[in-house]
Amino acid sequence: MGCGRRLGGAGVSEENGEPDGDVEPAEGLDPPQGDLTTTESVLTAEATPRFERAARRADAWRGFFFAAPTYLYMLIFFVAPLGIVTMYSFATRNRTGGTDLEGWNLASYARLDEPIVRTIVFRSLWLAVVTTVICLLIAYPFAYFMATRTPRVRNLMLVFVMIPFWTNFLVRNYAWRVILENDGIWNDTAEATQTDTVVDWLLDLPHWMQWAIPDWIENLPSPLFSEVGIVLGLVYGFLPFMILPLYASIERIDLSLVEASRDLYASGRQTLRRVLIPLSKPGIVAGSILVFVPSLGAYVTPQILGGDKETLLGSYIVVQFLTARNWPFGAALSVVLLGIMLIATQIYFRNEGRTL
Amino acid sequence: MNPRTLLRLLATLLAFTLVAAACGDDSDTADAPSDDAPSDDAPSDDAPSDDADTGDDGCAAGETDGDLNLYNWAEYMDPELQAAFEAEFGVSVNEDNYDSNEAMQPIISAGNSGFDLIVPSDYMVSILIEAGDIAEIQTAAVPNLANLDPDFASGLPFDPDAKYSVPYQWGTTGLGVDLSVVGEDVPETWGLVFDPALREQYGIDGAITLLNDPRETMGAALKYLGYSLNSTSDAELDEAKVLVAEATGALAAYDSDQYDELLAAGNSAVAHGYSGNFIVQFDEADDPDQYAYFVPEEGGTRWVDNMAVVADAPHPCTAHTFINFLLDAENGAALTNWNYYASPNAASVEFIDPEVLEDPIVYPTDTSTLEFIADTGDFEINFTDAFIEAKG
Amino acid sequence: MSAGPARPRGTTRVALTANAVLVYVFFFAPIAILAVFSFSDDRLVGRWGGFTTSWYGDFWADELLKDSMWMSVRVAVLSTFVSVILGTMAALALERFRWKTQRFFDAVLYLPIIIPDVTMAVMMLLFFTWGFDITNDVFGTEFSKGFGTITLSHIAFNISFVSIVVRARLAGMSLELEEAARDLYATRWKTFRHVTLPQITPGIAGGALLALTLSLDDVVITQFVSGPGATTLPVRVFSMIRKGITPVINAVSVVMLVASLVLVALSLLIQRLRGGSITG
Secondary structure: OOHHHHHHOOOOOOOOOOOOHHHOOOHHHOOOOOOHHHOOOOOOOOOOHHHHHHHHHHHHHHHHHHHHHHHHHHHHHHHHHHHHHHHHOOOEEOOOOOEEOOOOOOHHHHHHHOHHHHHHHHHHHHHHHHHHHHHHHHHHHHHHHHHOOOHHHHHHHHHHHHHHHHOOHHHHHHHHHHHHOOOOHHHHHHHHOOOOOHHHHHHHHHHHHHHHOOHHHHOOOOOOOOHHHHHHHHHHHHHHHHHHHHHHHHOOOOOHHHHHHHHOOOOHHHHHHHHHHHHOHHHHHHHHHHHHHHHHHOOHHHHHHHOOOOOOHHHHHHHHHHOOOOHHHHHHHHHHHHHHHHHHHHHHHHHOOOOO | OOHHHHHHHHHHHHHHHHHHHHHHOOOOOOOOOOOOOOOOOOOOOHHHHOOOOOOOOOOOOOOOOOOEEEEEEOOOOOHHHHHHHHHHHOOOEEEEEEOOHHHHHHHHHOOOOOOOEEOOEHHHHHHHHHOOOEOOOOHHHOHHHHHEOHHHHOOOOOOOOOOOOEEEEEEEEEEEEEHHHHOOOOOOOOHHHHOHHHHHHOOOOOOEEEOOOHHHHHHHHHHHOOOOOOOOOHHHHHHHHHHHHHHHOOEEEEOOOOHHHHHHOOOOOEEEEEHHHHHHHHHHOOOHHHEEEEOOOOOOEEEEEEEEEEOOOOOHHHHHHHHHHHOOHHHHHHHHHHHOOEOOEHHHHHHOOHHHHOOOOOOOOOOOOOEOOOOOHHHHHHHHHHHHHHHO | OOOOOOOOOHHHHHHHHHHHHHHHHHHHHHHHHHHHHOOEOOOOOOOOOOEOOHHHHHHHHOHHHHHHHHHHHHHHHHHHHHHHHHHHHHHHHHHHOOOOOHHHHHHHHHHHHHOOHHHHHHHHHHHHHHHHHHHHHHOOOOOOOOHHHHHHHHHHHHHHHHHHHHHHHHOOOOOHHHHHHHHOOOOHHHHHHHHHHHHHHHHHHHHHHHHHHHHHHOOHHHHHHOOOOOOOHHHHHHHHHHHOOOHHHHHHHHHHHHHHHHHHHHHHHHHHHHOOOOOO
């Protein structure tokens, strides 16, 4: 790629270990200074300072070169639109529900102080945390199991994790509703036994299995239209988001380390805690974010399986845009959510001592 | 998976879709994902050359200026009527669907949507008029306007002079009930939802669904209290909020989409919803007499969906011709016979199935207690806030 | 990769296997339900009305539905393809190099994951409308919303999801192999191609699958950036729920399911015929 050319380049300043300003890429972009100490470098510390600096500069160029297309894409097709919506958050809703781009004010932000907003935020955070923890508990052993299969089985397992999600998302949610209904297929089975097609037999399956189901389970209230239903739906919807990064990072671990740990008489639990989990941390972090964040903003699943009797953050924002037609307030809610979540993830990563 | 396998898989998928795309239509898109040039495949060649953009000359009756881009509710347009129009005028109708007025409005208001004809409900018509998003109807191009029932031809509150909109169909919002649960002699009142004693008496606690819509549900509570559902009094809205908050505890769900299915599946016994959906659902049931629909005696919502030509419509003349086509006596009747919503077309009455015409669900006998939802401007926010606070 | 020796044994093995089986049951239970009811002769999903294939006939006859399905597949595949390339490059840039404004870029990459759908929908609508107004006025272009804008928007959110999965793979991955390759005079490209890429492929595959899924599921953003004649399947289905979903939608899902199964089987077959060894 011709990127190595600059390695011997002249003009390295001697004062400090920082890369030279004049060869930094991305001058026109003017965002905040990067925190170099948290990023890993390809080069190790053994290099002489002079070469290290030169190599770092070259490295900086290469890094920027790799990032440039995506960078540009995101600036045009995400950051610019985000700028528009941020602008809207300072604007005013007019009589018809349009937004007047004048008379800039902070009224929308002032509304965030209302007690209802706090209630909604805490409820949503709680459900998102529960969803994330359940996903992690289910996905971790699953991903580990997958990573210890032969490559062919592994690939198949991976694909079969995703295939259910290539069907329509609304239809999947409604299928859950059918499963959870009071008068759904579980009770409908008696009718079905009158004929004897394969389908009927399938429908009848739960019926003859009922001897195995204890009474107290049968007497539980239906999870449909409750928070249990919401969590169930969210776990279903976002479990693959946990499995994929977990698998990608567990699969990378040299599992002979696990073996070694066992050879040294570590218990299974110790091995998990001291070896596996630390090594798969990037996957845990990435998966948690991919589950937690969308759960926080989810609104279709809570509506279909929760009955929308309590407002959650996702639907609160949707309602502002699509029912109240109060775009400034919807925009303000989104901007604050983005800001808080972004700061939270960055702090989280910094405490982990790395960018990811 | 090794990289080569992955690439091959991706390449196969890509090739597969490109072939499919090429078979699907003759456009040249699909391979230009780059930064610019978002190409569109539908309205290809006819748009620029028309004098549609100059448009002020007016359209003649029966004139067409390209294919019609119709933006409509799903399952609301009889495909056979659409085919008949295409055959008669030699243009095709591209239909796209929206699921709510509020999802359609921003797309139209943003401009350059490419759509010609939309079907907004009453209050949305007044919003679109005020925002300048829909054009005046060119009456010369729609001679069949004369077919409209006088009640609908003018004087509708959202467009008093009928300058911008032409009624498409209308219906009511009320309660659908499962008679096998509540019994034949159930009182026709909002009290079934808002009165704890009545709920207890008819055993419907936890078996009620309400529309997940601030205006409809707060409106129902306002009606129960004897107020107008367009009330802009904070005190009245607060009273309604207390009622809705109390009722929320007795609900199965708030649902605007599947309330009729929930009722038919036995998950609810009382469902708040739109007339036409209930009729279709009841007809499908093993025993249609098991269910009933009524607008409670305190009154309820009456709504009208209307055809309107988008202000920057690429093909306004085709749009007018289409409006005229639907206002034809037989076509209007065909539409009602197809989707069971009431027709505003007086000339159509003789062609509508008597069964539909005599159905009090489709054509309520007493419309005096019914109200249109009107846009309340800045007060809309209060409806939404009250509704969300009532849910808690 | 030593998969063999680390394979769990005894009760752990039983528990892990049971968990895996239960996960698949969980994943496929609603799929089984929707597949069963696609053959049910009753409009109401959940009420068995006898066997029929008429919903498949209805689907076949419904041009709108078929068009929207193709539109979905085209958008999904194209946006996945582009975002896998861009997302992987971004992940490499962030994990393997350090450069100025990196933290800013890092933050930007998280935003599409955090942002609520509807907010992104609104902002993309405004962006494309304003942008096209300007380009059409100034440069006389004829841009309008449709396939292109949908794909561009999907790429914008897919990049983030791909890059986060690939980064989870890259993060902390041993650099020794790459350094060894460099010591043996492999060029950077060769090192990447023969050392780095095979190692991160599971991450890329995961990211691609995720992107494909997200693209196939998106409703709100697509609805706001689409134009006449450019409706995707989820948007079409979403617009139908108010008037009642019929098992036609289930039939569509089953068709897509079967199609993806066939594709998977084909790719496995090709793999086997080529005798390609599978690594990573």
